[in-house]
Amino acid sequence: MRLSKIYMNHSHIFESITFNDGFNVIFGKVISSKDKNTHNLGKSILAQVIDYCLGKKKDSMFFQNLDQFNEFVFFLEIEYAKDQFVTVSRSVSEPTTMRFKYHYLAEQDYRGLLDSEWDKTLPFEQSKELLDSLLNFQFIKGYSYRQFIGYLLRTQNDFQDPFRLSTHRGKDIYWKPFLAKLLGFDDELLKKRGSLIDNLNKLSEQEHFISLQNKTDAQSVSDIEGEIELIKLKIQDFKTQLDELDFGNQDKEEIAALVDLINDQIVALNDELFYLENDRKRIKNSLRTKKISFSTNEAQSLFNEAGLVFPKQIKRSFDDLIQFNEAINKERIEYLSKELKEIEPKIQNISEELIKLNKEKSSKLSFLNEKNVFDKYKSLSQDVNEKTARLIYLEQIRDIIYQGEEIKKQKSLLSSELESIENQIRDNVTQNVKSDSNSIFTKIRAYFGSIIQKTLNDDAFLSVNVNSKGNIEFEYKFTEKEAHKGHSYKKLLCIAFDMALARAYTEQGYCIFLYHDGVFESLDDRVKEKLLAVIREYSEYGLQQIITLIDADIPNGIEDFIHKDEVIRILHDKDSSGLLFKMTPW
Structure with a gap:
């Protein structure tokens, strides 16, 4: 998937942007004041607009509560295969509907198209299914392309961790299997492990609840059966005495x-x-x-x-x-x-x-x-009633204990199955991390290490391990343990990871784009120069890369740091004409 063009129904507000196949720069100039907030230019918002056209929910978008955007309709032209394009249209006022137009030539303009002239008009979920089929990312088969987008399009909020995105909330099972699949590991094993752990936790909760119901000293089937037998004998004895009165x-x-x-x-x-x-x-x-x-x-x-x-x-x-x-x-x-x-x-x-x-x-x-016959009858009857009530209670407790024993049996079986799955995970990890395995992971690891070496002049590598609890862990490691722990270098690690991923799958024939917002912010000048060189290098491998930066990010005032043919849009704050949306800032 490469981005070809993005435009809007109101061209005087949002000028169309045509993307290069290789390296693309959204460049921001701060003219009126060096202290002014550069986010108002719109360079970061462009990523959200692209993401919206690719099926992101409206409720997480910047314009969800802004009435001035209600009349806007965005168009994103995508090259989903060699010389095969689809234009996706999505309006702000109708976010649950998306329209599609297939074509074989780039840089089309479908702003005036009638509803009947679109090839497909689909509800939101079906639209994502269609994009899934068009993009055809076989390497993540079984998952939505939306999960892959997070590693292709990173905003400032996504540079905290190369592996766990800001959208990866909740349990590991919600994101680790996908990342494992992306890195070439067996994700089904992780899913099975997660399911087994959930089932074991549910059984443990049931076991705890059952234990609270047992108010007796009996803790086993043998204990409860022994007490029940004694109670039955006593009841029979009392009944015999009653018959003899x-x-x-x-x-x-x-x-x-x-x-x-x-x-x-x-x-x-x-x-x-x-x-x-x-x-x-x-x-x-x-x-x-x-x-x-x-x-x-x-x-x-x-x-x-x-x-x-x-x-x-x-x-x-x-x-x-x-x-x-x-x-x-x-x-x-x-x-x-x-x-x-x-x-x-x-x-x-x-x-x-x-x-x-x-x-x-x-x-x-x-x-x-005279012979206490009735007193004795009354006493024996009361004893029978009390023991019978006790028997009924013990039989209920017996059922509870049997349930507890069955749960223990199920837990034992599941624990054995879990242990087997975790051993399979270890074997799968070991097999794929071997340097001579020629796995997709070893390629991604090599590319990641190469990027870090070229930019930071340090040795770093990706590491995938199974911890003592049987859970898979994704890490990056430097040979120098204390090296590069700051936020700016975490950003670089995220970029390196995304580029390594994209290169590995580009080599398999997939068209892939990367969008990194504020790529040079807070980095040392020498690192900026080296990173730019690597970005250009990777663009030559067939990877489409889009970055945003402002003039203050250019190291040492180098005039030709960014080439003119690499810049696809210049933004400035002199007046509204220089903003991404040429309108009063909201």
């Missing part, structure tokens, strides 16, 4: 008649007591009735204060009414008090009779306990 000497019919008679009397008395107590409660509530609180004298005073006349006839009528009511209440209270006096003795008598009957009932039944 003799109730034959008791006159059951006589006992039943006696108990029924007493119970009938108790029930009748309880009913009568209930009604008497309700009557007593009703009478007491009636005796609490409040007197009339209306006073004609107080009413007379209120009328006088209000300047009104309170008629004497009305006052006399109210006084008569109050006197009449008081007379009625007096008679009523006398009647209720008399009724209450009659009820109280009855309640007392019935209560005493109930006590007597209950004692008599207890006395009549006492002979049934």
